[in-house]
Amino acid sequence: AQSVAQPEDQVNVAEGNPLTVKCTYSVSGNPYLFWYVQYPNRGLQFLLKYITGDNLVKGSYGFEAEFNKSQTSFHLKKPSALVSDSALYFCAVRAPTDSWGKLQFGAGTQVVVTP
């Protein structure tokens, strides 16, 4: 069975500093990985995905994520955080043998960026 873990409930970072949100996964075969962001009282918004190809993927709002197969990780990064990046971030994984509807979402990591 597939699973995804976000080990940090909350990440605090000062504006302008690098931001990293961690995600590890467990899945049979090559995973399909996604990051979503949720702002207060809103639905989730798609940020980026890894399906195949380059391990470093770039997404919306200056975010990027690096797929590391040996460490089974897919950490989300942003070189310089903004106060407006404060939100709830979700990592999601899908096993290649599962249907696309079977995305497994992590518990979410609250990001707080202080001025």
Next chain:
Amino acid sequence: DAGVIQSPRHEVTEMGQEVTLRCKPISGHDYLFWYRQTMMRGLELLIYFNNNVPIDDSGMPEDRFSAKMPNASFSTLKIQPSEPRDSAVYFCASSLREGRQNGYTFGSGTRLTVV
């Protein structure tokens, strides 16, 4: 496009009453998903449709829950009878071709409170 539209935004109902949540997906999207979000359980997939046909309803909690998609532009999630433990935020999401290119687009959710 106005995005995925859900109604109502908030619903407060008494235990035992019937509740109907509505969703209008993005025009042209062929997949529709219903999710439930709670603090305790995070984001859970309830059911998803492809071309108006239910594909997987294994996440539907029990027979009190039912979902329909009578046409490509409308879906409902019904709870009858409702119970306090059904209190959650219910999200509808849609995607094109399983979301492999641009992920899912989520609505803003319906916050359901059952008293």
